Amino acid sequence: MRIIVLVKPVPDPEKYNELRIDPETKRLVREGVQTVINPTDKNALEAALVLRDGRIAAGEDSSVTVLSMAPEFSRDKLVECLAMGADDAYMLSDVAFGGADTYATSYVLAEGVKKIAAEKGENFDLILAGNESADGATAHVPVQLAEWLGITHISRVCSLEAEGETLRAVKRSEDVLLTFEGEGQAVFAVTRDINKPRFISAMGIVKARKKPLSIWTNEELGLDESAIGLEGSPTQPGRLITPELGRAGRPLLADEDATAEDAAKAIRALLGKEGF
Amino acid sequence: MNFNFTEEQEMLKAAFAEFAKEEIAPNAAKWDEENHTPLDLMPKMGEMGILGVFVPEQYGGVGLGHTERVMALEEIARYSAGLAMMVFTHQLGMAAILDYGTEEQKMKYLPGMCAGTAICGLAVTEPGGGSDVAGQKTEAQLVDGQWVVNGRKCFITNSHCGTATVITCRTGEDEKGRSTFSCIILEAGTDGYGPGREENKLGLRGSMTGELIMNNARVPEENLVGEVGMGTPIAMKEIGEVGRASMAAIATGILRGCLEDAVKFSKERIVYGKPISRLQAIQFHIAEIRCDYEAARLMTYRAAAVKDEGKPAAAEFSMAKYFATEAACSASKRLIEIMGGYGVVNEYAAGRYHRDALGCISSGGTSEIQKIIVAGDTLKKY
Numbered sequence: 001m002r003i004i005v006l007v008k009p010v011p012d013p014e015k016y017n018e019l020r021i022d023p024e025t026k027r028l029v030r031e032g033v034q035t036v037i038n039p040t041d042k043n044a045l046e047a048a049l050v051l052r053d054g055r056i057a058a059g060e061d062s063s064v065t066v067l068s069m070a071p072e073f074s075r076d077k078l079v080e081c082l083a084m085g086a087d088d089a090y091m092l093s094d095v096a097f098g099g100a101d102t103y104a105t106s107y108v109l110a111e112g113v114k115k116i117a118a119e120k121g122e123n124f125d126l127i128l129a130g131n132e133s134a135d136g137a138t139a140h141v142p143v144q145l146a147e148w149l150g151i152t153h154i155s156r157v158c159s160l161e162a163e164g165e166t167l168r169a170v171k172r173s174e175d176v177l178l179t180f181e182g183e184g185q186a187v188f189a190v191t192r193d194i195n196k197p198r199f200i201s202a203m204g205i206v207k208a209r210k211k212p213l214s215i216w217t218n219e220e221l222g223l224d225e226s227a228i229g230l231e232g233s234p235t236q237p238g239r240l241i242t243p244e245l246g247r248a249g250r251p252l253l254a255d256e257d258a259t260a261e262d263a264a265k266a267i268r269a270l271l272g273k274e275g276f
Numbered sequence: 277m278n279f280n281f282t283e284e285q286e287m288l289k290a291a292f293a294e295f296a297k298e299e300i301a302p303n304a305a306k307w308d309e310e311n312h313t314p315l316d317l318m319p320k321m322g323e324m325g326i327l328g329v330f331v332p333e334q335y336g337g338v339g340l341g342h343t344e345r346v347m348a349l350e351e352i353a354r355y356s357a358g359l360a361m362m363v364f365t366h367q368l369g370m371a372a373i374l375d376y377g378t379e380e381q382k383m384k385y386l387p388g389m390c391a392g393t394a395i396c397g398l399a400v401t402e403p404g405g406g407s408d409v410a411g412q413k414t415e416a417q418l419v420d421g422q423w424v425v426n427g428r429k430c431f432i433t434n435s436h437c438g439t440a441t442v443i444t445c446r447t448g449e450d451e452k453g454r455s456t457f458s459c460i461i462l463e464a465g466t467d468g469y470g471p472g473r474e475e476n477k478l479g480l481r482g483s484m485t486g487e488l489i490m491n492n493a494r495v496p497e498e499n500l501v502g503e504v505g506m507g508t509p510i511a512m513k514e515i516g517e518v519g520r521a522s523m524a525a526i527a528t529g530i531l532r533g534c535l536e537d538a539v540k541f542s543k544e545r546i547v548y549g550k551p552i553s554r555l556q557a558i559q560f561h562i563a564e565i566r567c568d569y570e571a572a573r574l575m576t577y578r579a580a581a582v583k584d585e586g587k588p589a590a591a592e593f594s595m596a597k598y599f600a601t602e603a604a605c606s607a608s609k610r611l612i613e614i615m616g617g618y619g620v621v622n623e624y625a626a627g628r629y630h631r632d633a634l635g636c637i638s639s640g641g642t643s644e645i646q647k648i649i650v651a652g653d654t655l656k657k658y
Contacts, residue, residue: 076286202325
């Protein structure tokens with residue numbers, strides 16, 4: 001079983017107070033902000049490692065490849081994935097990829113997947129990814145990637161098991177759990193409750209030194225520049241608004257004997273006055 | 277000169293920190309209060325590569341150095357100095373086996389110790405001796421191919437959980453009639469050997485400290501570590517370069533706890549309508565703690581780097597141990613002062629940091645012993 005895991009380096013969620021948005025480009029300023037592996041991508045990698053190890057224990061060949069589109073300074077995040085147990089890693093890094101929305105990002109990643117398959121001379125079976133990134137949180141990329149590749153996709157996966165060639169995925173949807181079973185290539189976007197990612201061990205870090213990590217620019221991918229990066233992105237950020245967060249309580253009812261129903265009426269009237 | 281860790285070391289530090297934050301931080305106060313030794317964490321730390329980080333791969337270790345070992349101890353001690361104490365004493369015994377043991381001993385003991393399924397220690401101190409080496413009374417005699425050991429060790433970390441402990445014993449005397457000592461491995465379960473009284477300590481709780489009693493305990497001749505009569509140099513080298521390095525690292529971890537807690541508390545505590553972090557009196561305390569932390573860190577990691585270069589580092593570790601442990605005492609006192617009444621409430625860690633820091637002073641030789649070592653080295657070099 002050949003598994004590809006999509007990984008995105010994101011600003012450390014614990015350091016969000018240090019983040020700022022460039023008022024000109026309206027993009028997140030990533031330079032100088034400590035990055036981490038997107039938390040749910042670590043869940044995806046853990047799920048992939050468990051599936052791989054299960055296959056290997058059963059005497060089969062299996063591997064986990066990590067793929068990321070990211071600036072080159074995030075290379076150490078891919079080394080972390082190798083230290084966690086991935087077998088090899090590919091990083092798609094080029095200024096031409098910068099400024100991409102999810103549409104252009106997923107396109108570049110899909111082309112990366114195809115090139116990895118061509119390089120290795122074998123197709124992948126599964127692609128796993130975190131359901132959404134901690135910064136953008138659109139949850140678009142895994143689904144769009146599957147569409148570019150023309151394969152099945154299931155998002156919000158909270159359990160994933162393999163039995164022979166059959167995969168069983170449980171998806172959380174509102175208040176119900178939906179179970180899907182099937183065979184063949186697919187993209188699964190997993191949530192945090194699928195597992196607890198393993199710690200990175202010292203042995204893993206030492207072993208990561210010897211594992212292959214390839215960095216591909218657009219020279220290697222050969223993609224039309226009008227289809228990638230800012231130019232290939234149909235989504236453009238609009239106006240930046242800083243919401244007013246001032247909070248001041250004001251009494252709605254003067255009568256101490258007012259009931260909950262009186263309060264509801266008063267709130268409804270206030271909302272109506274505010275245009276809701 | 278480069279003061280930065282390598283990319284790999286930064287990654288290790290982050291990995292150790294994540295482990296400490298998730299597995300140690302939530303339990304540290306409870307272990308201290310209940311004086312509980314979390315033995316179940318040893319295999320987990322083995323899996324993380326913490327225990328055998330400095331041991332070559334062929335013996336089950338990771339094959340890195342003492343800089344990385346010190347790094348792991350700082351991260352553990354940031355939350356639990358008591359647990360760090362247990363880990364370092366385990367490594368102290370392992371280092372003696374690694375540096376002086378036979379190939380058979382290394383293959384027999386080190387893989388399990390790296391994995392955390394076996395627990396090691398090094399026992400030197402006795403009621404009448406410790407830093408006073410010649411005061412040790414524990415004796416071993418070679419009888420029919422076995423060492424027969426009699427005596428009592430005290431203040432021994434891992435006394436009640438060690439599965440194999442390296443013990444210094446008097447085995448003879450030199451031409452001037454002075455006692456000579458040897459290191460012998462005693463395994464738990466050996467007839468006539470076992471733990472005695474367990475101490476109820478002021479600080480560093482969560483690590484077991486107590487007596488080891490040998491009453492005609494018989495172990496095979498091949499349990500000798502190094503050569504007969506080499507016990508004192510072996511113990512002094514390991515205590516000097518592994519033990520004191522560890523105490524310096526543990527104190528550095530306590531200092532970081534003091535620093536982080538001081539900043540957090542002073543930003544959150546509002547007095548007269550503003551956070552106390554805006555008061556200069558508080559800022560002076562924070563600046564002192566920061567300087568102490570940075571200085572302790574530099575001294576400790578520099579000493580570890582000297583050892584990793586294969587150079588003698590005993591004086592460097594003595595300086596680091598002396599400075600870092602004394603600094604941890606004063607920083608934890610400052611933290612208590614910053615926190616006012618909250619500082620003496622056990623719900624907060626400040627009091628524990630102070631008790632742990634005081635506990636660090638006597639481990640591996642008091643500050644006065646360190647000063648004697650530093651003075652000796654200084655008078656030779658300058």
